Amino acid sequence: MILSRRRLLVGAGALAALVGCATDDPFRDARGRLRIATGNRGAVFDRYGAALARETTVVMPDVDATEVLSRGSVDNARLLVEGRADVGFCLGDTARLAFDGEPPFDRPAGLVAVGRLYDSFLQVVVPRDSAVRTVQDLDGRRVAAGQVGSGTRLVVERCLAAAGLRTDAVDVEDLSLGDSVAAMETGRVDALAFVSGFPVPALVELGRRQALRALDLGDLVGVLAARPGGEEYVAGPLPAAPYRLPEPVRTVSVKTYLLARPNLADDLVGGFASVVFDRQESLVRRVPDVRQPTLAAAMFTQPIPLHPGAEAFLRRRLDRGA
Numbered sequence: 145m146i147l148s149r150r151r152l153l154v155g156a157g158a159l160a161a162l163v164g165c166a167t168d169d170p171f172r173d174a175r176g177r178l179r180i181a182t183g184n185r186g187a188v189f190d191r192y193g194a195a196l197a198r199e200t201t202v203v204m205p206d207v208d209a210t211e212v213l214s215r216g217s218v219d220n221a222r223l224l225v226e227g228r229a230d231v232g233f234c235l236g237d238t239a240r241l242a243f244d245g246e247p248p249f250d251r252p253a254g255l256v257a258v259g260r261l262y263d264s265f266l267q268v269v270v271p272r273d274s275a276v277r278t279v280q281d282l283d284g285r286r287v288a289a290g291q292v293g294s295g296t297r298l299v300v301e302r303c304l305a306a307a308g309l310r311t312d313a314v315d316v317e318d319l320s321l322g323d324s325v326a327a328m329e330t331g332r333v334d335a336l337a338f339v340s341g342f343p344v345p346a347l348v349e350l351g352r353r354q355a356l357r358a359l360d361l362g363d364l365v366g367v368l369a370a371r372p373g374g375e376e377y378v379a380g381p382l383p384a385a386p387y388r389l390p391e392p393v394r395t396v397s398v399k400t401y402l403l404a405r406p407n408l409a410d411d412l413v414g415g416f417a418s419v420v421f422d423r424q425e426s427l428v429r430r431v432p433d434v435r436q437p438t439l440a441a442a443m444f445t446q447p448i449p450l451h452p453g454a455e456a457f458l459r460r461r462l463d464r465g466a
Contacts, residue, residue: 230405239255351386421439
């Protein structure tokens, strides 16, 4: 039987859909390695980064994509500067400090962006029967607030200052997410603070074992936004259901970016951007609770410039109306 041209085109389109929508891009010939700096084991950066690494091998079979666990955003920026990672997750306020060379960074990092991702949320939980009701009540308390080198630590310190507390007024424990959860359960700390996409699986599990309550941080957003770099912060909701909270609260939302070393090959970065935006159906199957970023927001990383490979990819996709 002779197939019509129309049927051949339909069949070819169906085959392309099966292979993946990124196959018309010049990324499949990319070679080399791609080390993805993520974050604490079991947190959203870790799980999302591992999924991106696996999907990278689909788009770029000759690229060795691996995950590099870290303490978080500050650590990730340093890993990129030192050449020990190639791309990495970074909260917006940390990214801006790295770009400007402000503490905790010694000099401008010279990093570029792959794109803007979802927003991350500061989540501060306490035992439900705790006397801590506001941020000010953390004065003199023990708080698990991320490790030194994490974006969580920076955000928490800024929020304490916005609430009128001195940093040394709070006993901040230097703990990973896993150790923070254990410390909450044993009563070693009075509160647990973590900045991440929502929900955090470790906190979902904690909420099943221990009755929790979340602090409302909505009043801090205006103070943070009025300070230098404050455009990285907006108000966001913290729903009650995932952590079994008695009620939802308002919290501080922070923009999140994928950063990269500027000397990475254009096809490698463009291919990685294709993984982030073209492979979302597959990524959702791997990490169903991670919010996928949108093309409409991806290019808004100012003042951090986009890597040329990422910018070329995003412009092509936007020109298509994808």
